[in-house]
Amino acid sequence: MLNVLFGTILENGAITGTGFIAATFCSLAIGIYIAFMYTIKNNYSKSYIVTLALLPAIVQMVIMLVNGNIGAGVAVAGAFSLVRFRSVAGSAREITSIFLTMAVGLATGMGYIGIACMFSIIITLANVILNQSGFGEKGNEHKTLKITVPETLDFEGIFDDVFEKYTSNADLLEVKTTGMGSLYKLTYDIEMRSKASTRGMIDEMRQRNGNLEISVSRPVALASNEL
Secondary structure (H helix, E strand, O other): OHHHHHOOOOHHHOOOHHHHHHHHHHHHHHHHHHHHHHOOOOOOOHHHHHHHHHHHHHHHHHHHHHOOOHHHHHHHHHHHHHHHHOOOOOOHHHHHHHHHHHHHHHHHHOOOHHHHHHHHHHHHHHHHHHHHOOOOOOOOOEEEEEEEEEOOOOOOOOOHHHHHHHEEEEEEEEEEEEOOOOEEEEEEEEEEOOOOOHHHHHHHHHOOOOOOOEEEEOOOOOOOOOO
16 A cells, blocks of 8 residues: 555656656646645735646656656756746745645656655645744734935934834844935834834834834845745
8 A cells, every 4th residue: 555655656767648647637636736725824816826736747747758868857957947037036935835836746757646645735734734823923023114314314323212112123134325315215124012103113213314204014025036
């Protein structure tokens, strides 16, 4: 039983019509399952869900074709590199799902259908459980704070007492000029204190930056590496 579950359907690594059809349909079924599981408690677009559903079958086809062919393997690696640098950056959850579908495609491409099914079920269920639980959450809320100040204002240390009052931690991530160099835009990663007033913090900062723009949002990445 275990030999059937963990064994390969490709005899001696040779591709047969039956093996190819079985691997392709299994790849599509697992891809659809992974795509469906991603729709649970996640924001998504239709194009991304369709991509998740089809990617295992595509990777499976590639693995079957390059099996034992070093030259084809190098060419495929170069093609995947082009795809990576032409793709937009995604969230951590999106990247995890893409790697999962690629791993499934790799397994089915080598004929390990049972392993692909078990692995996808275990990982998707673990992903749902961990996302629904409090695993990895911090006690205080992290936010991204952006403050615009005039170039004449010495901004270093001017907000320290405000941060001390409303946040438990504040890190300056980025300083850049805007408005033809007449303004500075400061970006902070802040950790709000329990029950601290975001409006109160902004009101105190407005009195020091000349009532210029201030924004507080969920944590955002300043720079993302493209896939």
